[in-house]
Amino acid sequence: MFSPKTKRSSLMSRLRLVGLSFGSKSDSWVFKDKKKVNSVYLSSVAKLVPVVEELAMLDILCLNNSETSMASNRDLLEQKHIRDFTLMSKKHVKKEEIEDKVVWITGASRGIGEKLAIQFARLGAKLILSARNEAELERVRKQLVGKHAPDEVKILPLDLASGEDLLKVAVEKAESFFPGAGVDYMIHNAAYERPKSTALEVTEESLKATFNVNVLGTISLTRLLAPFMLKRGRGHFVVMSSAAGKTPAPGQAVYSASKYALNGYFHTLRSEFYQKGIKVTVVCPGPIETSNGSGATVSEKKASSEKRVPSERCVELTIIAASHGLKEVWISYQPVLAVMYLVQYMPSVGYWLMDKIGGKRVEAAAKKGNTYSLSLLFGKNKAA
Ligand SMILES: NC(=O)c1ccc[n+]([C@@H]2O[C@H](COP(=O)([O-])OP(=O)(O)OC[C@H]3O[C@@H](n4cnc5c(N)ncnc54)[C@H](OP(=O)(O)O)[C@@H]3O)[C@@H](O)[C@H]2O)c1
Numbered sequence: 001m002f003s004p005k006t007k008r009s010s011l012m013s014r015l016r017l018v019g020l021s022f023g024s025k026s027d028s029w030v031f032k033d034k035k036k037v038n039s040v041y042l043s044s045v046a047k048l049v050p051v052v053e054e055l056a057m058l059d060i061l062c063l064n065n066s067e068t069s070m071a072s073n074r075d076l077l078e079q080k081h082i083r084d085f086t087l088m089s090k091k092h093v094k095k096e097e098i099e100d101k102v103v104w105i106t107g108a109s110r111g112i113g114e115k116l117a118i119q120f121a122r123l124g125a126k127l128i129l130s131a132r133n134e135a136e137l138e139r140v141r142k143q144l145v146g147k148h149a150p151d152e153v154k155i156l157p158l159d160l161a162s163g164e165d166l167l168k169v170a171v172e173k174a175e176s177f178f179p180g181a182g183v184d185y186m187i188h189n190a191a192y193e194r195p196k197s198t199a200l201e202v203t204e205e206s207l208k209a210t211f212n213v214n215v216l217g218t219i220s221l222t223r224l225l226a227p228f229m230l231k232r233g234r235g236h237f238v239v240m241s242s243a244a245g246k247t248p249a250p251g252q253a254v255y256s257a258s259k260y261a262l263n264g265y266f267h268t269l270r271s272e273f274y275q276k277g278i279k280v281t282v283v284c285p286g287p288i289e290t291s292n293g294s295g296a297t298v299s300e301k302k303a304s305s306e307k308r309v310p311s312e313r314c315v316e317l318t319i320i321a322a323s324h325g326l327k328e329v330w331i332s333y334q335p336v337l338a339v340m341y342l343v344q345y346m347p348s349v350g351y352w353l354m355d356k357i358g359g360k361r362v363e364a365a366a367k368k369g370n371t372y373s374l375s376l377l378f379g380k381n382k383a384a
Helices: 005-014 045-055 073-078 111-122 134-143 164-176 204-232 253-276 298-304 311-323 336-345 347-366
Strands: 019-022 028-032 036-042 102-106 126-130 185-188 235-240 278-285 328-331
Touching: 102 111, 111 126, 111 134, 111 311, 126 134, 164 204, 185 204, 204 235, 204 253, 204 278, 235 253, 235 311, 253 278, 278 311, 311 328, 336 347
Parallel strands: 019 036, 102 126, 102 185, 185 235, 235 278, 278 328
Antiparallel strands: 028 036
8 A cells, every 4th residue: 555644745855756567466655765765566557647646746744825825724625736846845935036026927817817917916016917908907907906006017918929029119118117127027928729629620820829929929028028137137937838838738739839839948048048147937737727718717617527726826836936936837636737747757658648548638628528537548438
């Protein structure tokens, strides 16, 4: 049997999975000098998913995020298994890294971006809000509360697909909004996502629309803004990527490709300019519950029974990650988090798993069913 919880928690930060064997009589973990998991023995391959879930659930001691107190006790219990090991080690936001800083958020007119605006405002940031819909940005601005909100909050409408000339104007405006202070944090949150379809059904129009917003626009904005940051010797890009940028995402090939592209660009950017003061935090959420937009609506969620992390919690963890300068973090319920670990650390097994469920996931999406259910792997092809 798996080790008791007390042992697990003491292993939390040092855990390494070294070996995996199938076909043993019973399932067990073997510990090397009581600190590292040396081997995992499993009676069958089917036991793998629960074990990876166990490995990814060693965050029981790290739940108490009292600083921003966004979650009730019930929520905390529900949300204990939703982040990767790096993020687990950081419990609170570093408020001093956020207060009085200029934070520019794209995609701030709804969904996760709206929640980012609310929490950054509360932490005392000076905000610039962008998206195409100015009226929605105004609506978001009016509800903000904080040291510099709502009165000092700037609205900067922009279309990420509008080309470099217009994006340049936007960057110059953003840099001049707050006298003596340029943009400290650029939160690249805006994105375009189409309903799920197979990789071959994607139209040229959808391909271009996705890449123009998610990749080209986002990279252009970065290229235009980074020189200002470099002149000051500091600047931080926070990139709302996705689990779909870390693992195959059947039904979302183009969206997934756009997020992989972002991960590649931003990790490289950081490696080139880190020593000159440029930080990058890549955030990879799994399914997130938002009231609208690319996440499921509340009614869709009820209909499909997909379990999604509340956007408030996703944003809270994102800001904790950014304030600690973490380089990449994953935020998701299981089984997505476990699949992310598999694909990252045991790619052959991870890709085998995805190949097994890919077709069924596309079918489930077409029936508006649960596209994150373990039943996609273990037979019962439930639509919801
Ligand atoms: N929700 C999820 O389950 C989930 C999971 C993983 C990752 N993510 C990522 O998290 C981020 C936010 O997701 P979300 O669910 O909150 O998205 P959402 O509700 O669809 O909101 C997208 C935002 O992007 C803006 N936007 C879209 N096209 C734009 C353009 N051409 N120029 C400028 N702004 C544009 C939209 O505003 P306008 O329409 O007013 O322009 C809106 O504010 C995205 O990067 C998404 O990929 C979401």
